[in-house]
Amino acid sequence: MTNSFGEFGQAKMFFVIGSNMTEAHPVAATFVKNAVEKGASLIVADPRRHKLAAFADIHLGLAVGSDIALLNGLMHVLIKEELYDKSFVENHTEDFQKLRTLVEKYPPERAGAISGIEPELIVETARRLARVKPVMICYTLGITEHTCGRNNVVSVANLQMLLGNMGVACGGVNPLRGQNNVQGACDMGALPNVYPGYQAVTDPKAREKFQAFWGVDSLPQEIGLMIPEMMEGLEEKKVRAFYIFGENLANTEPDIAKVEKELAAAEFLICQDIFFNETTRFADVVFPAAAWSENDGTFTNSERRVSRVRTASLPPGEARPNWWIFREIARRFGQEWEFASAREIWDNEISVLAPNLGGIKYGRIEGDGLQWPCPSTDHPGTGFLHNGGAFARGKGQFLPVDWTPPAEVPDADYPFVLSTGRRLYHYHTRTQTGRCEGLNDLLSEETADISPRDAARMSIADGEYIRVSSRRGKVTVRARVTEEVPEGLVWMAFHFRENNANWLANPAFDPVTLTAEYKACAVNIEKQVCECQGN
C-alpha cells in the first residue's frame, strides 16, 4: 500500500476494485464503512455484489476479468472531458501521450460492451472520481489473480496518476495483502530476483555487499525460478530437491491433479510445517516448526508496518523456530551463523542490509510498529509514499495497457465462469482455522455460490448438491443461491479439500508475475441426480 489504514477514517472517497474486504480484510473494511457513515463516497467494482457493495454509491458489477476495459474506459472519459489532473500529469508523470492514444480506443460504449457496464454509468463514475480529491483506491487479489494481473495493477496506477491522487494522504494505490506477512516475505527477499530490501541479485554491487556481509566467496548471479516454474521443474527433473516451508501447495495451487503429479515427481521433498497436510503426504522429511506465538519475531502488514510478534506458549514436543532449523542446515554445510534469536537477526542483519528498514530496531517497536521506508533510527517511519508526487524514478510513468480476456472463457461445454477466493470464517486450506473451536461451526463446508436466475433455470435449490466441472476436474458441492452472484458466475473458495475450487481452477499464469488465474476459468454445473456425495 502506498498509504495507511489510519487514513481510511479521514478519506473522502474510495474506489474499491477486486476486493471483498469485509471477508478478506474485515478490520480494514470497518474503517471504510466508518468513513462512509461520516459521508465519504464509495465506488465498488466487483463482479459480485458483496457486503461492501451495500455501502456503495455505485456498484459496478463488471464481468470477471474485464477490469482493464473498465479502467481504460474511465480514463477515456477523464481525458476526453478534460477532468484529469493536468498539473499533476504535467509535473509528475511521463508518457501521457501514450496513455491518451491507447485509451482513445476505449470509449464508454466499447468499455461497456466488454465489461457489461452501462456506458452512462462509466461516464458517471469517471465524473464522480474527478469531482472528489483525493480518492483512495484499494484492491486485492481480484486485480492480481489474472493472466493480465500485472497489467491490471499498472492500469490502477495509471488511473490514480491521471487523477493526481498519488503522494497525498487519503489517496494512493492500496493493495491489501492477502496473507499476514506477504509484504514481509517480499521485503526479506524470499523472491528469486532480489535480496532483502529489493536489491537485485543481478546487480554486481548488491551481490558484493551481501557476499561480504554473509562472509561467503560467491553468490549466484542468475535470477532463480518462481513457484510455477519450480513445480514444472520437478516433473522435468530439473529441480530434484524441493524445500516447502509452511505452504500447503497441494491445495492452494490451481489444478490440484497436476500439482500432485508434480509433487509426487519430486526426488527429495522437504516440508517444514506445524501440521501434516495434503502436501506433506509427498515429503521425504518433515521438520516440526514452531507456530505463531511460539517464538518472537516480526510481521510486516500491508501498510509496510513492521510489528512485533511475541512468544506466548512453548512449541509442542521437539518443534523448533524456523530460523533455528535453517541455521542448523547451514551449519551442516560448514557455515556457522552468528545470530541466535529473531531479535538478533533483525537488529544485526536485516535492518543493516535493507536500507529502507535501517531505522527499525526491536527497541523501537515495542508498542506500535514502524512503517518503512524508515532509513535511520531517528526517522518516524513513512505513512504514505511518493510525498508530493516524488516517485522513486523521478516521474511516474504511464504504462498504457490493452485489455485481454482470461485464458479460458465460457463456451458451449463449460458455459459458466468460475471465480474463487476466501470466505470470512476460514483461512486458506483450514490447516489452522479448521482446528479452532467454533470456526467450523460457523462454516462447515464449501458451497458453490450461484445466482437465483441460474438456480431457477436449472431448478437447483439452495443447499442442494450440484456438480461443478472444468477441463481439469470435478467436485460435488452444495449450491448456495445468492443475490451476491450475477448470472453466469459460479463462486467458490479453497478452504475444504474435497470440493476445493483448485480442483477446477486454471493453471494459466500472468507472463510476468506468474500469478495464476484463480479468478477466472470456465466450468459447467449440473444438478446431482442422487443425494450421494462423491464423484
Added chain:
Amino acid sequence: MPFLSINTHRTFFEPGQTILEICDALSIRIPTLCHLKGTSASGVCGVCLVAEKERGMIRACDAAAREGMDIRTDGFDVRAARKKAIEALVATGNHNCGVSGGMTSGFTDFQMDAGRMESSFDLCPVWGDCRLQDLVYEYQAQAGGFDTAWKKEVPDVGNPMIVRDFSRCIGCGRCVKACNEIQVNRAIDMDKSWGRDVATTVKGSSLTDSDCVFCGECIQACPVGALVDKKAKNLWRPWEVEKVRTTCPYCGVGCQQELHVKDGKIVKVAGVEDAAPNKGRLCVKGRFGYDFIYSDERIKMPVIRENGEFREVSWEQALDYTADRLKQIIKASGPDAVAGVSCARSINEDSYQMQKLFRAVFKTNNIDHCART
C-alpha cells in the same frame, strides 16, 4: 480558542468537544459505563456526572463544552451522585458476584442450579474483570435486596462464540455502538420489549440468524458479564493472566492483539485499544482463531520417510540426512537443482534465514513464496 475551567484550571478546548473528551485529554478519569470511545454519546448510564457551577450535575459524555463553564470532577456531591447512578444499574440485574448487596435469599437456588447447564444462576463469569464491579467497589455502592425479574431470562448460547446473558445486561448500549458504529455490521440493537433496555438482534432471536459476523467487538465493549467469550469462559481470572501484545497471524491488516496467557497458554484474545493499525478492533479469525496451536495433531517430532512410511527421528538424524541428500544433489546436478518456497505467514526473520540458506549456502536464487496470492 475558547476556554473553560476544570477543577479550577483554565483549559482551552475545540468547539464541539465534550467535557468527557476534554478530561480524557487531560488524563482526568471520569467513570462511565455506557460511553464507547469513537462513538456517539448516549448518556444512558448516568455515571459520568460532574458538577458545573451554574447547572449543577451534568453528564460529561454528552455535555458540549461552552465558554466559561466551571467544572468540578470530584467532591462529596459528585461522588454521591455517581454512587446513586451505579446503585440503580446494579439493581437492574443478576449481579451475583456479591455487588447486588447479598445473595442470602437466592443462595440455595443458586447452589442447586450451579451444576446445571448454562444458567444465569452461575457465578458471573467476569468476576474481577467487570467495570460495574470495579465502580461498585470504588464508590462503595449498595444496591440493597435484588430484583428477581431477570430470573426469567435464559442465556442465549445458540452460537459457537458468544454467551449472551441478559440477566446481567445493564442496558448501556455499548455493544450496539460497537456493532453499528465501530464494526458497522448492524446485527444488534437495543430493545425495550424486555421491560427495560437490553441489547438484542435486529433480525431473529439468535445471533446465527442475524447479520452477525462474530467479530466479537460487542464482547470487548460490554462492561459487565452480559456478553462473554464462550471459548474463554471460566478459564481465567484477571490476576492469573499475563497480557502479551502480538500481531494477528491471518490477513495483511496486521491487527494488534492482546493475548491473555495463563500458565503458558492463550485463554482469550482481545484487540489492543488505541493501537495502530486496528484501534482495538479484531475480526472473527483474529479474536477466535488462536487455539489451532494447541491441537493434538501438531507435528511434534521430525520424521523421515522409510519404505513409504514416516518414522520419527531426532533432530540430529533429520538434519544430517537432509543435509547429506542436498549435498549429493547439488554435487551431481548443481545448486539450481534445489528450489524452495518460503512462508508468507511466518515471521520476517524466518524468510530472511531461508533465502540466506538458499543463496549463501546452497548458492541458488531458486527461492520464492506465494507473493502474488
